[in-house]
Amino acid sequence: MCLFCKIINKEIPSEIILEDDDFMAFHDINPKAPVHILAIPKSHVDSFSEVSSSMMADMTIFIQNVAKEMDIEKSGYRVITNIGDNGGQEVKHLHFHVLGGAKLAWTHLSDSNPKVFL
Numbered sequence: 001m002c003l004f005c006k007i008i009n010k011e012i013p014s015e016i017i018l019e020d021d022d023f024m025a026f027h028d029i030n031p032k033a034p035v036h037i038l039a040i041p042k043s044h045v046d047s048f049s050e051v052s053s054s055m056m057a058d059m060t061i062f063i064q065n066v067a068k069e070m071d072i073e074k075s076g077y078r079v080i081t082n083i084g085d086n087g088g089q090e091v092k093h094l095h096f097h098v099l100g101g102a103k104l105a106w107t108h109l110s111d112s113n114p115k116v117f118l
């Protein structure tokens with residue numbers, strides 16, 4: 001069983017902020033922003049590459065509710081999903097990083113030399 005399936009099963013503790021029958025959201029253990037939540041489906045999906053359009057439709061509403069719950073909807077936030085090795089995905093269970101609570105850096109992407117891929 002993967003790490004996030006164990007978190008869903010409560011075999012590994014987490015700080016849950018929102019949960020329904022299909023999805024769960026909890027604080028990232030190593031936050032990269034004042035608000036850093038992971039939103040995941042309860043049924044195991046390896047990554048964004050495998051997710052169905054119907055699950056994504058419900059996931060979208062769930063992520064919107066995470067932003068409301070964390071009170072970052074108005075101030076703004078960022079949603080990221082890493083996919084596979086080049087995408088930097090460490091946990092092979094689909095998850096969306098929901099980041100906010102401060103002005104997030106974008107410089108390494110917006111100002112970087114387009115020939116240099118960091």
Ligand code: 5GP
Nearest residue numbers: 012014026027028029030082088089090091
């Ligand atoms: P990835 O690199 O796969 O996109 O993101 C995995 C995320 O899971 C990382 O941000 C990491 O800090 C977080 N993480 C890894 N292990 C745990 C854990 O046991 N509990 C929680 N809450 N987050 C974890």
Ligand code: ZN
Nearest residue numbers: 002005044093
């Ligand atoms: Zn899993």
